Ligand SMILES: Cc1ncc(C[n+]2csc(CCOP(=O)(O)OP(=O)(O)O)c2C)c(N)n1
Ligand code: SF4
Ligand code: SF4
Ligand code: SF4
């Protein structure tokens with residue numbers, strides 16, 4: 239997750255505008271003649287491979303040789319999916335070496351951060367700020383517990399990379415009727431960094447999506463491209479400034495869990511003790527179940543349902559949200 | 563149905579128990595208690611009035627379970643709860659009638675009643691608590707005792723093949739057949755709930771642990787080990803298979819196993835009664 243660009247402002251922050259005075263601000267920059275390395279990352283179901291396909295077809299259309307490789311083993315369960323697309327006059331290896339990606343496109347925020355070290359110093363970083371929190375980030379299973387997920391905000395990351403864009407592409411896509419078109423919004427953003435004709439982009443996108451979603455994708459692409467051109471012209475628009483913190487808000491509404499053990503009914507069978515996923519029960523010296531770590535109890539009811547003697551009862555009450 | 567479940571008061575088991583009889587007589591860790599909870603939970607979700615609920619049970623530890631329910635309960639003779647329940651339901655179609663029976667009660671001495679109850683398809687629910695043994699009488703072999711298991715009547719290990727009670731019920735005509743393990747208490751509640759709601763004969767097998775007699779005699783571990791191995795048996799491959807030799811050697815399939823559309827006998831019987839009465843010239 240460490241970015242190769244350590245010092246803030248050590249390099250020119252943008253490719254466009256600042257160094258090419260001849261080019262009007264907001265115009266797409268020229269592509270590298272030698273081709274490019276595009277890394278697309280996300281989680282299952284987001285359309286990583288669709289982006290990869292579009293980029294690959296587009297590069298082919300420009301007469302480049304293209305190699306694409308991908309990993310999508312856990313795709314169905316929201317697991318990591320990534321795809322490397324390499325194109326140029328002649329391409330040998332299908333994978334992008336660390337620090338060699340010209341563009342990193344992240345459909346999921348934490349995945350983007352995870353792959354930052356693959357980006358070239360001057361590479362383009364494009365990410366959806368929408369977060370998909372994986373189950374293993376929820377170490378504490380208590381309702382409302384803080385999650386172990388990247389705390390960096392879009393502002394943090396965009397200031398750390400040379401050429402970053404972080405936008406709520408999912409919400410933009412939702413506006414066109416399908417959040418799944420977020421990937422096409424990101425393609426629109428990418429299109430503003432690669433000077434290939436807009437018509438070519440639209441042609442390959444239309445060839446890569448089902449006919450009934452063509453309109454949505456065309457709109458999503460246009461919205462992404464427009465957003466990126468505006469952001470190139472005005473760097474304050476490069477990140478979604480509405481997100482000021484990914485920290486869990488203090489004092490999240492935790493339900494109040496009351497676990498009662500009726501000692502007179504408990505027969506000390508040990509089922510609740512051994513089957514509690516949080517290991518919060520124990521048998522005392524009299525072989526009666528006791529709650530030894532109330533703080534760890536999630537109120538999951540397993541002990542209650544499996545106690546053959548109905549000795550445990552759990553009540554959860556949800557506090558009313560406090561209006562600040 | 564889900565709509566209704568959500569708007570209900572939370573389930574408080576004490577509302578459904580005869581508190582003066584508690585704690586119940588069952589041994590520590592006995593699965594029958596878990597099954598009883600699942601049944602009462604299902605009754606709660608279906609919002610059945612306790613006065614309109616009749617529990618008919620046979621004998622054995624399973625039969626004894628009914629005595630703790632604060633509803634109309636009948637503790638009947640060995641193997642005959644289905645026969646009593648049939649009469650009751652025909653006379654009082656307004657009642658929800660649930661039979662609680664054991665593997666010995668239902669499949670051995672009561673086997674004939676079971677197949678004919680399935681055949682008639684009267685709107686009853688039969689909850690069979692299968693612990694593979696005659697628990698109450700000290701651990702004799704039953705029609706579901708697994709191969710090679712030790713019981714007082716099979717001191718060298720059981721050599722008889724077993725019944726698959728669910729297949730038997732389906733073949734005999736039960737229009738709803740389900741099975742669940744007590745380990746999956748919520749799923750068990752769901753099967754029981756769906757079975758009671760089903761208009762026709764519902765047969766539900768609850769896999770339950772006889773911890774004190776069968777578990778002890780066969781070295782199946784303490785109560786927690788026994789209930790945990792119910793699950794390893796369902797999905798042996800997920801638990802390393804060979805290493806933890808499953809508690810029950812057969813692979814259990816759980817959930818709703820069969821549903822068939824057949825005429826419900828209660829309605830057919832009432833039609834018949836009307837027809838016979840209205841025939842002129844017939845005696846009475
Ligand atoms: C007519 C008659 N025969 C025998 C008995 C003795 N008896 C009591 S419980 C029981 C076995 C019950 O086994 P099962 O139905 O499996 O119930 P469990 O105790 O295992 O739950 C027997 C044979 C009896 N009560 N009545
Ligand atoms: S499961 Fe119930 S009876 Fe068994 S030890 Fe826990 S509280 Fe006691
Ligand atoms: S509800 Fe029971 S099983 Fe669940 S965490 Fe609390 S003590 Fe453990
Ligand atoms: S003898 Fe077996 S079935 Fe009967 S109460 Fe004890 S453990 Fe349960």
Ligand SMILES: [Mg+2]
Pocket residue numbers: 622664665666691692693694695696697704
């Ligand atoms: Mg039995």
